[in-house]
Amino acid sequence: MQKLGTATELEYAFLFTLRKVNSINPEGFKPFFSNMPIDPYIKGNYRSRRLSRFIVSGNGLIKLPHGYFFQSKEDNPLMGGIKREFAELDDALIKLDIFKNLVLAFSDSCKLHPEAEIGVHQIRITCSPGNFGNLAPEGIHQDGTDFIGIFSVDRDNIQGGEAHLYTAKKEKPVFSKVLNPGELLLVNDHEFFHFGNPIKPQTDAQGSLDVFVLTSPSLLSG
Structure with missing residues (x-):
């Protein structure tokens, strides 16, 4: 994990x-990830999504009240300026030790301050031979938060979907990789733009990509 040099730069x-x-x-x-609600804000019905927000308390999590997701048009030219609402994560998922471990790994790796709010997006992208799955319909972008974590859960019958990081939109990527299940990519959103290549199926059957995207702050409000 790379660090900058001075105390005044520690936060980022x-x-x-x-x-x-x-x-x-x-x-x-x-x-x-089966039978998740379709994201109603994206055309094509290829993305399913849930979203909840948490704070870390000791070695546990506290789930915060339901909120609305909001990004500026500058950060998200496609969906910015829209107050978006998504279904909460399943209670049975939240109770899993592996879910708690994921959120704690994100918090610990980013050295978040106590009581920092963390948004957890549960996302499935699907594709078929005639319809590719677009991971980032808004293009190369920043989310407008401080820290981002992308955790790969599953890749089923797909190719593509590489994660890319850029220091500027018109520059070549400084990082490009397919995230394998179990891998967590952590990004300072102030320093990098990010993008994911579309996915397409390897065979004539449907394919899917399952990920959790964690952010702090959560960009949710009551």
């Missing part, structure tokens, strides 16, 4: 890192 000193979270077996998450 984290750049990016990729780690394998050994305390998490992604197989335990898979049942919770």
Whole structure:
């Protein structure tokens, strides 16, 4: 994990890192990605999504009240300026030790301050031979938060979907990689733009990509 040099830079000193979270077996998450609600804000019905927000309390999590997701048009030219509402994460998912371990891994790796609010997006992207799955319909972008974590849960019958990081929109990526299940990419949103290539199926059957995206702050409000 890279660090900058001075105390005044400490808050945003984290750049990016990729780690394998050994305390998490992604197989335990898979049942919770079936029959998820379709994201109503994206055309094409290829993205499903849930969203909840938490704070870390000791070695546990406190789930915060339901909120609305909001980004500026500058950060998200496609969906910015819209107050979006998504279904909460399943209570049975939240109770899993592996879910707690994921949120704690994000908080610890980013060295978040106590009581920092964390948003957890549960996302499935699907694709078929005639319809590719667009991971980032808004293009190369920043989310408008401080820290981002992308955790890969499953890749089923797909190719593509590489994660890219850029220091500027018109520059070549400084990082490009397919995230394998169990890998967590951590990014300072102030320092990098990010993007994900569309996915397409490897065979004539449907394919899917399952991820958790964690952010702090959560960009949710009551």
